[in-house]
Amino acid sequence: MHTGLRITAFAAALAATFGTAYGVGTGMDPIVADGAAPAPHDGHGEPDGPREPTPRPAESGGHGGHESTPPGGLQISEGGYTLDLATSRVTAGRRTELRFTVRDASGAAVTAYRREHDKELHLVLASRDLVTYRHLHPTRAADGTWSTPVDLPAAGGYRVFADFTPAGEDAENLTLGADLAASGRYQPARLPAPNGTARADGYEVELDGSLRTGKASELKLKVSRDGEPVGDLQPYLGAYGHLVALRSGDLAYLHVHPNSEPGDGTTRPGPEISFTATAPSDGTYRLFLDFRHQGEVRTAAFTVRAGSATGAAPGATPGADPSATPEHTDGHGH
Template sequence: MFSSSRFSPSRFTARRRVLAAAGASAALALTLAACGSSGDSSSMPGMDHGSKPSASSSSSSSKSPAMGDMPGMDHMASGNGLSDGKDGYRLTSKDTTLPGGKQAAYGFTVTGPDGKAVTDFAVDQTKRMHFYAIRSDLTGFQHLHPTMAADGTWSADLSALAPGSWRMFTSFTPNSGTGKGKDFVLSRTVTVPGDAAKTPLPAPAATTRVDGYTVTVKGELMAGMAHPLTVSIAKDGKPVTDLQPYLETYAHLTSFHEGDAAFAHLHPTTKVTGDNGGPALSFHAELPTSGNWRLFLQFRTGGKLHTAALTLRVG
């Protein structure tokens, strides 16, 4: 027989209240965890809204209609960009070599899963195609916006290239077809004949100078983990507060991994409000692999575009 004192109605009711409270707390914890895993920072101004901000993600992200018009938006492409094809889309080019020491045009086409040239591209940061050229030793960085002919053939007008192996990256988003709304980075290599002397990668440093500006980067990054990164810009020892928008952001930051030139974006989170950016700019950084990464920061003042480069060590 059970004792009536152990199972009195009042004690049973109190016990139910304790269990209910515990259950509510557990449900709240699960809800908060789910919110955190969905990337709550994506609601920040200028934040990437890709499904996974890792450059090594195996799935392509889709554009979010609710965030697609935010200033400073930098869309995330899955993968490290080291392949010329993904999900049926392929980067094709007849150019396997380019002349060195003078301007040269690189011609290419993006074909879709049906094998036909893609001609319908979405606008991303004011452009339908972003093109990057980087030498294998991570020197000679160029960021261009090529032009497309009616048949889908693109032409990127490159400045003089030094001899060596170069990788040509294309970053784009189809505006129709099976890949509509997905962000892609595809690349191919090109050889520039001549004496290809390798330039050693500069040692990791938190500060660099370009055109009289001092650029300082703060942030301890770990491979595969999201971390905040802050970039501050000064001139003559004084904070710079007249940064002008460039591609809908105050600073465009691209990075390449030492050894394989894997590609990644570091995404701006600072809201653009006019020609008064700086001195501190915030970025959402998640680099997929450890090692040295060469960062190229582009910012505009007085109508002039500046490109600063420094090496960042990722643990």
């Protein structure tokens, strides 16, 4: 992947304008592991929870809620490659082996990848309500089967994203997505309010900058601990920070990378990490920042709104919850 935002191109462009957050009920609905497979998603909601407005077809221009560049993760096949998710169900609260294979146009398992940011493949797993988030690094067997243990805290619908580049000079980076269901008693969660500050395991991260629609903008994240700036961040996946953005509603996937990297002669190990990002449409997004300090990887989460005019400052909404952080564990991913 290159510096700045990498958004995988898809054959069908989607656009969406979303509200502030999910409207959720208070009832509890059962999700049962046995029986029919999870209902297919069209990328605009989930069968076991509330839906946001259905996105309109994309129009050119890249502003006013119209996508000029389709985001990634919305389809299971693209460019002749398919994400074959062997594990389509897990049980909430129970450690389970998640297994999948990437297949080429002939149906054969892909066994050769280009290493990017220290890994052949990055696996991101997020709940449909964007409260639970995992950044995992599975192990590939010789036959091309990938596997990693997962332990999801709550029942409901999840989305699995495989971010990879097949081997080959002309190969392009792809992000393929598939649905995963966690069985158990389901209680929908409300999307946290927009926030400009997030706390994670005793650390505080401040977000400076606005996410703009159809226009690149800088996002600066400043890490501190006990009120003191952290100036000795450690490299993680070849950078001092790793940022993933997911659009509320259809979970369109935006993979953002820092504007600089360790060892380039100018980049300091904190406290600030700078990214450049472009939102494909107006709407609400959830940002997940992974950073490493004192040998451990931690995740800070932000809810932001993207707009074509002013972009909306991430912490401008009264009542924002700065303590809202994702359900996240190190596990196999870190």
